[in-house]
Amino acid sequence: MTTTLPDDSELSDAFSAGSEDALRAVYDRWSPLVYSLALRALGDQSAAEDVTQQVFVKAWRRSASYDPERAPLGAWLVGITRNCIADAFAERTRHARTTDPSVVEETAAAPESEFDLAERALVAGELDRLDDVPRRVMRLAFYDELSHREIAERLGLPLGTVKSHIHRSLARLRTRLEVIE
Amino acid sequence: MKHVDDETLAMLAVSGVVADDAVTEHLAACARCRDEVADLQRVAAVTRSSSHVRLDAPPEAVWDRIAAEVRDGPPRDVPAESPAPVAVSGVGRPGGTTRPRGRVTPGGPRVHRRRRVLLTVAAVVGAFAIVLGIGVATGALPGLPGSASETVLARAELDALPGWSGAGGTAELERDRDGRLSLVVDLRGGTGRTGTGALREVWMMRSDLDGLVSVGFLDGDRGRFTVPSGMDTARFPVVDVSAEADDGDPAHSGDSIVRGRLARP
Numbered sequence: 001m002t003t004t005l006p007d008d009s010e011l012s013d014a015f016s017a018g019s020e021d022a023l024r025a026v027y028d029r030w031s032p033l034v035y036s037l038a039l040r041a042l043g044d045q046s047a048a049e050d051v052t053q054q055v056f057v058k059a060w061r062r063s064a065s066y067d068p069e070r071a072p073l074g075a076w077l078v079g080i081t082r083n084c085i086a087d088a089f090a091e092r093t094r095h096a097r098t099t100d101p102s103v104v105e106e107t108a109a110a111p112e113s114e115f116d117l118a119e120r121a122l123v124a125g126e127l128d129r130l131d132d133v134p135r136r137v138m139r140l141a142f143y144d145e146l147s148h149r150e151i152a153e154r155l156g157l158p159l160g161t162v163k164s165h166i167h168r169s170l171a172r173l174r175t176r177l178e179v180i181e
Numbered sequence: 182m183k184h185v186d187d188e189t190l191a192m193l194a195v196s197g198v199v200a201d202d203a204v205t206e207h208l209a210a211c212a213r214c215r216d217e218v219a220d221l222q223r224v225a226a227v228t229r230s231s232s233h234v235r236l237d238a239p240p241e242a243v244w245d246r247i248a249a250e251v252r253d254g255p256p257r258d259v260p261a262e263s264p265a266p267v268a269v270s271g272v273g274r275p276g277g278t279t280r281p282r283g284r285v286t287p288g289g290p291r292v293h294r295r296r297r298v299l300l301t302v303a304a305v306v307g308a309f310a311i312v313l314g315i316g317v318a319t320g321a322l323p324g325l326p327g328s329a330s331e332t333v334l335a336r337a338e339l340d341a342l343p344g345w346s347g348a349g350g351t352a353e354l355e356r357d358r359d360g361r362l363s364l365v366v367d368l369r370g371g372t373g374r375t376g377t378g379a380l381r382e383v384w385m386m387r388s389d390l391d392g393l394v395s396v397g398f399l400d401g402d403r404g405r406f407t408v409p410s411g412m413d414t415a416r417f418p419v420v421d422v423s424a425e426a427d428d429g430d431p432a433h434s435g436d437s438i439v440r441g442r443l444a445r446p
Contacts, residue, residue: 035237056247
C-alpha cells in the first residue's frame with residue numbers, strides 16, 4: 001500500500017460512518033471506473049453522467065448499511081453501478097418498445113463488455129496499490145510475462161520470495177474480484 | 182492425501198509448469214486442488230488483460246451535482262437491522278485465501294462457467310434479468326397450508342412497486358422437520374389488474390437485483406414453493422412477484438408487482 005493513498009479499510013470505515021470527505025475520497029478513487037462502465041454500457045455521455053450521479057448518491061444513502069466485511073468497497077460500488085445501468089437499460093427498453101422494437105436488440109449485448117471492464121479495472125487499481133516490491137514483481141510477471149526465475153534475477157530477489165509475492169498478491173486480487181460474480 | 186501447497190498452486194496457475202511428478206499425480210486425483218488452480222488461473226487471466234485498461238473520468242460538474250443532492254436531499258438511510266443472512270449455508274467472506282467449499286457444485290470450474298451462462302442470458306434478455314435457473318424450484322403446491330412442524334427462518338413484507346399501488350403481501354422462508362426449505366408467498370391486490378400479463382411469477386433475487394432465480398408461478402394469490410437444497414438462499418434474499426405474459430419467455434418481464442427482503446423474524 002502506498003502512503004499517498006488512504007488505506008482501504010480506513011476509507012471504508014470513514015465512508016460507512018457518513019463522512020462527506022470520505023464520500024469525496026471514494027468518488028475520486030472510483031468515479032472513473034463507475035463512469036467508464038456506464039459509458040461503455042450505455043454509449044452516451046449524458047446518460048453515463050446521470051448513472052454516475054445516481055451511483056454515488058445511492059452509495060451515500062446506503063453507506064450506513066455498507067459492511068466492509070461483506071464486500072470490498074470497489075466491488076460494492078460496481079454492484080450498484082450495474083444496478084443503475086440495468087435501470088437505465090430498462091428505461092431505454094421501455095421507450096424502445098413503444099417506438100422502434102429493433103433498438104432493443106442493439107442495446108441488449110452491451111452488459112458483457114461492461115462486466116469484463118469492471119474486473120480488469122479493479123485488478124489494475126489493486127495492482128497500483130500494492131507495495132513497491134510486490135507491485136514490480138506482479139507487473140513483471142503479468143504485464144511483461146517474465147518467468148519467476150527471470151524476475152528473481154532482474155530484481156535480485158530469492159526465487160522463493162518472488163513466488164511468495166505472486167501467491168500473496170494473486171490471492172489478494174482474488175478477494176477484490178470475489179463479489180462481482 | 183496431502184494437498185498441494187498454495188504457492189505451488191499459484192505458480193502453476195501463472196506459469197502452467199509443474200516441476201514435480203507428485204504434484205501432477207495429486208492434481209489428477211484431487212478436484213479441490215484443480216478447482217483452486219482453475220480459480221487462480223482466472224484471476225491471472227484477468228490480471229494479464231488489465232495492463233491497458235483506460236478509464237475516463239467524469240466531468241467535474243458531476244461531483245457538484247452529487248454534492249448538491251447529498252446536501253439537499255434526504256439524509257442517509259438508517260439500517261433497520263443488521264443485514265442478517267437468511268442462509269442455510271455460509272456466505273463467502275472476502276479476505277481469506279481459502280474459499281468456502283460448501284456451496285461449490287461438485288466437479289467443474291464454478292464461477293467461470295456459471296458466469297458464462299449468466300452473460301449469455303444477460304445478452305439475450307438485455308438490461309434487467311440475469312436468470313440463474315428457470316424451474317429449479319420444483320413441486321409448487323399452491324394453497325397448501327404450512328404445518329406446525331415448520332420453522333420460519335425468515336420473513337419479508339412485500340411492498341407494492343410503482344403502478345401497483347394497493348398491492349402487498351408476505352413471504353416466509355420455512356424449514357420443515359426434514360430440513361427442506363419452502364418459500365410461502367401470499368399476494369394481496371395483485372390479481373385484479375393484468376399488467377404485463379395475467380400470470381404471477383415468484384422470484385428470489387440478489388440484493389442488487391442483479392441475478393435472480395424463478396421460484397414458480399402463483400395459482401391465485403397464495404403459493405408454497407420448494408426451495409432446492411443446493412440453493413444458497415442468503416445470496417437471494419429479495420422476494421419479488423412479477424406479472425408475466427403467457428408467452429413462453431423465461432425472463433423476468435420487468436413488471437414487478439411487489440417486492441421485499443427476507444429478514445429474520
